[in-house]
Amino acid sequence: MSRNNEILNILKWFGSRLIIIAAFLFLLNFIYSRYFFDADIQKFSRVKPNIEDAFKNAEIVYLGESSNTSFNPWTDTLSQSISDFIQLYLPDSSIKAITHEGYHPGLFRQMLNLIPEDPSARKVNTIILGVNMRTCGPSAIHSGNEASNQREALFYSHRPPLLSRIFMGLHFYDSRGESERTRMKFQWWRTQPINKESFSNLKYNTAFEWITDLDKLYGDSIPEEIKHMASAYVKEFAFILNDDNERVRDLKSIVDLCNEKNIKLLFHILPPNRFHASMLFSHYEGELMIMDTTLTQIMDYNYEFLKAKFKNWGVPFVDNYRLKSAEGENKGGRFTDQWYPTEHYDAIIRRDIAETIAAELLGVKLDSSEFISRHNKVNHILKQNNFPNWEIQMPLSFDKLHQWSRALPTN
């Protein structure tokens, strides 16, 4: 009897306190929204106002990572980002871009939560989303920045502001630390198979085996920079895409969300530096350099996988995977990072990408008279604004690679 009384006491005590605390939290949410929320947004989720503004006031929103805005500090006298170039080709449309280093489909998916439900409260009708291959790989998925990205994304929602603040303070998001993420990266490289029957010459089962073998492959005569670069290319690109990939799932969610909100979605596949990817593993036969396609076969496999997915999902996409200006004839020289695999381009590639996207949005071909006329107009504008000398090239890693490659063992 006394035990039951005690339990009854506890329940009564709890009940009254719970009511007080619930009322207090309600009041606190009001105070927080009014006096502290904006400051927290500035501190922890600075991009959020831009996202909201873009969805409300722009017809086309470009979502991308650093490839949109990166430029070549050596040669670019043009600073236009890919989205800026698109705007030049589509002067009658309002375009805004949400881009930031390290952003990825997982974050873009959460950003789409901020599109107003009421169609009259938004202007956006098209979303362009840049997809690079590396974003689907272990380095990007388990990046050290991911905890802060996910913290930022906590605020991309319409939930009561206090709840977002509590989630942040009590770490109710994927807040795994850098050390744990490094372990997960290594685990991926060590355990995820990369070999497919269709690949010729690939003698490794995992990226880890390949990385480990680089020392043997290169020996001591090859400088460390080259080894690091080769290792980075393997780490970034040697993985096999499948339906379980986190980013593939995110892309699918984006497709579903856009369909749900009746917004046109356009993916565009960014070109990777395939030239460096094959050059790094090349060898010489006499004076003839034989490019090794082992890594590019994996890259191509992933590209084909994504392409098939986009077709399967019924999403239009712009295919710039093998964009001419990014291909080998420029010796990878239009990529601004010469010693690391990124999708950072000079103005020519940025412009070329923008052209393909603009043509897709206009529903015309690049060689159509309508588009050529636009192209000429844009060139005219660019000339008035310090049109670059397209011939200038920055110092290329190729020149050094070329020299060092001669020291590589022949197969």
Place this chain on the structure above:
Amino acid sequence: MLFNALEFWIFLPVVWLLYFSIPSKIRWVWLLCASYFFYGFWKIEFAGLMLITSLMDWYSAKRVHAASKIIWKRFWMWFAISTDLFILFVFKYFDFAFGKSELAYSLYHNNSTAWIIELGKYTIPAGISFYTFQSISYVVDVYRGNEQPEKNPIKFMLFVSFFPQLVAGPIERFGRLHQQLFQKYSPKLEDLKNGGRLLLYGLFLKVAIADNLAGVVDAFYSNPADYSVSSAWLAALLFTFQVYYDFFGYSLLAQGAALLFGIKLMDNFNKPFIAQSVPEFWHRWHISLSTWFRDYIFIPVGGNQKGAMRLAFGVLLVFFTSGLWHGANSTMIYFGLSQGVLYLFDRFIFKKTLANFKIGIFFRQLKTGFFFMMTLVFFRSQSIDQSTGIYSMLFDINGKHAKTASETMVTTYNFDEAGKAISSNYGPKVLENLSAEFSIWLFLLIGFLLDHLIMKSRADSWFASLPLLIRWVAYLFMLVAVLLFGGAVNHPFVYFQF
């Protein structure tokens, strides 16, 4: 699962409600399941490790008790200790000791063992040092005849894994905890209230004070050369309070969570910063570990009964082990040893010479706190190089650091506005001053005040003694501090990594 994670605050009431909803005879089974879930929630492999340690020690203790000859008793005790230490070594110290060896290379290139190396290198099993020590103490106590062995291995598993004190202590002794775990207990409103008070106060110390201080301290330690000398002092000071409020907060949370189930865990802190000497400090700081070292290392090697030399050896051995226990890094060994040397200084030099002068109590407290603050530079640094760099900054009387830094020419490319212009700024490096937001100072001040006010009792009874209105104002203030101003970056408890 961490106490400062939302998952825990869902887990705890669910476990509590179910605990008191099922028949009292099987409650401990539920508590065991909950404890393994709590631990395995983070990584299931870790729960497996704890299971192995528990079963190994349970069996060894049984054999120790059953053996009639001392030699077999000894054998089984050392068998348990060495297997425990072996597991601890593999997952915590192997990378530090042999990370660059051929052995590590071959283990890492073997798929069946590579995961162990990866875990040890990047993700040390949480709290492994805590539960290993707790489990060892049981075997030694059985060997000494101080405890009767537990007959049921499953019950013993609960002693090792009881979730409130699993990942960061207090390191409880078998005699004290085991009895409480299996006693008949009906929920008491008073325990619930006190547990709630400890949980709230602990969360305030951890989330509102320690986590916010961590942000400031991390900013300094991520690039000390960018900061001024005064910033180095500020960082050293703030880190001292960060560690204190972090660990003290954790201990209160552990006590609060345990009290909800009617279990009273020992106090792990007793106002360490009023200690007048280093020996006294270690009687007040992380008491469960200090007493563990006293009972299982210091006294067995001679304690203070066999002369000064033996005592000095014992002290240095304890602090060396303590440093190593804190982390697999040479900085931790330096931290431990420097505390050991200061302990001996206070015990043999200060006590016999300077203490005869009429030096005020406040000065002694300041000296002890200062010693601790200075050795914590080792504790926080990533490497010996970084700690020596910071020490040289701290004692930069001629402004050498400022001069060196100002002579460093830096080039920065302005990428902020992509491509508007490529601007290169060449110029002397301007040293930054470390600063903390007003709210952080306010919470720290309140932390001090509460520490001062709760001097003679425990937090729960002190809060209970306040008038209703003031008490609720205090609760709501702490709640607001946690909910609106909690540190944004996830800083696991400092001692969680041990």
